[in-house]
Structure formats: structure tokens, C-alpha cells
Amino acid sequence: MNRLGFSLISIVIGLALQVSAAGENRADTARETTAGVIAIANLDAQIAQVGNSLGAEDLLLARARFLADYDALERASALTELQQPVTAQALLQRARTRAALHRFSDALHDVESAEAEGADRGQTVPLRASILIATGSADKVSLSLEAEARQHPGLASRTMLATAYAMLGRVREADQLYAAALADLHTTLPFPYAWICFARALMWADQGQDLRRAEAFYRQALGYLPEFAAANINLAEIEATRGETQSAIERLEGVIKVSDEPEAYALLGSLHLRAAHPEQGRREIEHARQRFELLLGHAPLAFADHAAEFYLGAGHDAERAWELALQNLHNRETDRSVALAVKAALVCGRQKEAETLLWTHGPSVGIYLQSLDRTLPR
Numbered sequence: 001m002n003r004l005g006f007s008l009i010s011i012v013i014g015l016a017l018q019v020s021a022a023g024e025n026r027a028d029t030a031r032e033t034t035a036g037v038i039a040i041a042n043l044d045a046q047i048a049q050v051g052n053s054l055g056a057e058d059l060l061l062a063r064a065r066f067l068a069d070y071d072a073l074e075r076a077s078a079l080t081e082l083q084q085p086v087t088a089q090a091l092l093q094r095a096r097t098r099a100a101l102h103r104f105s106d107a108l109h110d111v112e113s114a115e116a117e118g119a120d121r122g123q124t125v126p127l128r129a130s131i132l133i134a135t136g137s138a139d140k141v142s143l144s145l146e147a148e149a150r151q152h153p154g155l156a157s158r159t160m161l162a163t164a165y166a167m168l169g170r171v172r173e174a175d176q177l178y179a180a181a182l183a184d185l186h187t188t189l190p191f192p193y194a195w196i197c198f199a200r201a202l203m204w205a206d207q208g209q210d211l212r213r214a215e216a217f218y219r220q221a222l223g224y225l226p227e228f229a230a231a232n233i234n235l236a237e238i239e240a241t242r243g244e245t246q247s248a249i250e251r252l253e254g255v256i257k258v259s260d261e262p263e264a265y266a267l268l269g270s271l272h273l274r275a276a277h278p279e280q281g282r283r284e285i286e287h288a289r290q291r292f293e294l295l296l297g298h299a300p301l302a303f304a305d306h307a308a309e310f311y312l313g314a315g316h317d318a319e320r321a322w323e324l325a326l327q328n329l330h331n332r333e334t335d336r337s338v339a340l341a342v343k344a345a346l347v348c349g350r351q352k353e354a355e356t357l358l359w360t361h362g363p364s365v366g367i368y369l370q371s372l373d374r375t376l377p378r
Contacts (some may be wrong), residue, residue, distance in 0.1 A: 033190040036225040040067070054090060059095045062191065064100075068229035068261040074298055077101055085110075088119035095127060102301035102331060104135050122152075126160050133160075136334040138167035143333045149177075155184040159196065166203040167334070169364055174203060186370055190224040197221035198231050205269075206336070207364075207373050211238055229255050233264050237375050245271055262291035263306060285314045296324075305329040308340055309372070318348035335361065339368035 034042075044061060050056045064073035080097040083090075095110035103186060111119075111128050125148060129141045134276055142164045149157040162177035178200045184190055194198040201217035204210045218235040221228055232255050236248040253266040269284030292307040292315075305328040311321035325344040329337045338361045345354035 030223060031193060033193060033224055036227050039190050040227060054093060056064060057093055061097065063102050064192065066220050066225060066228050069260040088117035091117065092108055092119055092123055092127065099131050101299050104131050104332060107131055126156050129160050133167055135332040140166040142145040142168065148251050155181050158184065159216050163199065166207055169207055171203060171208045175200060185294055194221045194225040194228055197224065201234065206368060209367060209370065214238065227258065229261055233267065236267060241374060245275055260291060262288040262310065265291065266310050270314045289315055301331050305337065305340060307343060312344060312347055320343065322348050335364045336368040339365045339372060342371060343372050
């Protein structure tokens with residue numbers, strides 16, 4: 001399942017961890033970084049140290065992003081919404097948190113307010129661009145991102161331009177930029193390396209339709225951070241697709257030992273059904289259903305797309321999938337969101353709605369329909 005919207009915002013947030021540019025040309029060579037378990041322990045120590053002060057949100061979002069810790073996501077949201085921001089920095093913090101929750105309209109409003117308060121353009125430009133890309137407007141920002149990359153070449157500018165190119169189907173150019181962005185990194189922290197590898201994997205799986213390359217980058221991401229929940233789930237999907245059921249099951253069991261991630265439970269349940277363990281499979285799928293509904297109650301926009309995919313697949317509720325896919329589409333009109341709505345419309349017999357969506361959107365919707373056909377567990 002795709003998590004690109006979250007990744008776009010994550011790239012800009014920078015994990016609240018200081019990363020400096022080095023200009024070394026070692027983009028596709030594994031770097032020596034801190035072991036994942038130690039990096040996560042250090043992250044948790046930072047979270048405990050800062051408490052509820054400004055900046056805790058970014059640390060909590062990092063934990064949510066890599067470990068699928070949605071309690072951390074909820075806490076970040078609560079911290080942001082509890083107080084009225086009065087500085088440009090506080091407004092940008094709220095924008096980042098709201099964007100991570102897919103509250104894109106509210107986030108853009110905060111960016112505009114921060115600009116009015118004199119916020120640093122180096123922070124507002126990439127954050128605004130990431131939101132526009134995540135909502136299907138990569139074509140509107142690609143020229144400005146190209147100019148930014150020329151004027152200020154580095155990790156943030158190259159990664160943002162790469163993401164825009166990926167969304168526009170310019171996959172090879174995007175991949176070169178991701179590689180250059182990795183070369184700009186000079187840190188022992190595994191998080192940014194893992195995230196850029198993950199973004200490349202998503203791109204090759206979806207826009208590139210090349211599972212071999214996608215798998216290689218997922219494995220690179222996990223080489224930096226074995227605990228990376230989303231990378232493990234997506235790699236398990238690839239393993240399951242080619243019949244490596246036991247390997248996929250073991251990978252997913254590792255995820256649910258440390259996270260109550262519903263996507264992991266849904267895929268695991270489907271694989272257990274396939275492996276002739278019906279009772280266990282049904283329990284896991286029911287747990288995924290309950291977990292999705294709980295998360296939808298707290299952050300409906302953040303989980304509408306993931307939940308729609310669940311109900312199209314293992315959850316077997318086409319009407320609920322259609323409802324959620326429409327909610328997601330109204331919030332972010334990307335080709336993938338359109339494809340999800342088309343798929344939901346077809347499954348629940350809304351042929352006319354499906355045809356209208358296909359007629360009014362670009363041909364790349366078909367690419368994402370292929371990805372959905374491949375990854376939806378049944």
C-alpha cells in the first residue's frame with residue numbers, strides 16, 4: 001500500500017534531526033550509520049527530554065513514520081492543536097503536523113500565515129511544495145523546484161524535485177535526483193537514508209512498475225533501519241506476490257510485535273488464510289478492521305486511503321471502500337487517489353462513476369490501477 005503522501009511531508013520535516021550536506025559522490029553505496037535499535041532508543045530519549053515543548057511534534061512524527069506508532073501521531077496532533085501559535089515557527093510546526101495528518105488545506109493556510117509573519121523562505125518553499133505535490137499539483141511546482149535546485153542544490157531541493165518528477169512520471173530523472181540527494185547526506189543517523197531509499201522504492205513500484213528495483217531499495221531502506229514498518233510491509237507484499245508466503249508472514253509477524261499497524265494485520269491475515277490457517281487469518285483481519293475504524297475516528301483524512309484499500313481487499317466491504325475512497329479523493333486529487341476511487345466504484349457496481357473518473361483524468365491512472373490489482377490482499 002502506498003504511503004507517499006506521508007513521505008512527502010516527512011522529507012521536508014527532516015525528522016527534527018540535524019543533517020548537513022557533504023557533497024560526496026557515494027549515492028548508491030551503503031553508508032556506515034548508527035544501528036537502528038540505538039537510533040530509535042536515542043529518538044525516544046529525545047522525546048522524553050523535550051516533553052511537550054515546541055519541536056516535540058517532529059520527533060513524535062518521526063516515531064510514527066518509521067515505527068507506525070500512531071499514538072505518537074495522535075500526541076503530536078494534540079500538542080499542536082492545544083495552543084494557538086503566535087510565531088512563524090509555531091505556525092510552520094502546526095503546518096507540518098497537520099500535513100502529516102493529511103489536513104492539507106489547513107496546513108497550507110498555516111504556511112501562508114507563517115509567511116505573513118516573516119517565516120524563512122527556506123522552510124516555507126519546500127513545505128508548500130510538498131503539500132501541493134501530495135494533493136496532485138506537482139505540475140504547478142516543478143518549474144519553481146527546478147529553479148530552487150539550481151540555486152540551492154542540496155538534500156531538500158533535490159529530494160523535493162525528485163518527488164515532483166516521480167509524480168509526473170519522469171521516473172529516471174527522479175531516480176538520479178534521489179541518488180544525488182543521498183550523496184548530499186553526511187550523518188550517522190539511519191533515518192534520512194532509510195527514508196530516501198523508501199521513496200525510491202515506492203516510485204519504482206508504482207510509477208516505474210519495476211518490482212525488482214523496488215525490492216532492492218526496500219532492502220536498502222531496511223539495511224539502514226530494520227525496524228522500518230512501512231518498508232517491511234511493502235516488501236512483504238512483493239514477497240507474497242511471487243509466492244514467498246512464509247517469508248512474508250515472518251516479516252509481518254516482526255512488524256506486529258512492535259506495532260499495532262492494521263495494514264500488517266490485514267496482509268498477515270490474508271496470508272494465513274492462503275496458508276490454510278483460517279481462524280487465525282480471520283482474527284487478524286477482524287483486528288485490522290477494528291484498528292482502522294479506531295484510527296479513522298481520530299484522523300479520518302490520514303487513514304481514508306489505507307482503509308479504503310483494506311475494505312477493497314481483505315475487509316470485503318465495497319461500499320465502505322467507496323465512501324472512504326471518495327473522502328480521500330476530495331482531499332487530494334492525485335492519480336493514485338483517482339485510481340483508488342475507480343477501483344472502488346467498479347467493485348461496488350458504479351460503472352458510470354468509474355468511467356467518468358477515468359474520462360476526466362490522465363492516463364497514468366491506469367498505472368496505479370495495475371498497482372492496486374497487484375497489492376490488494378484478498
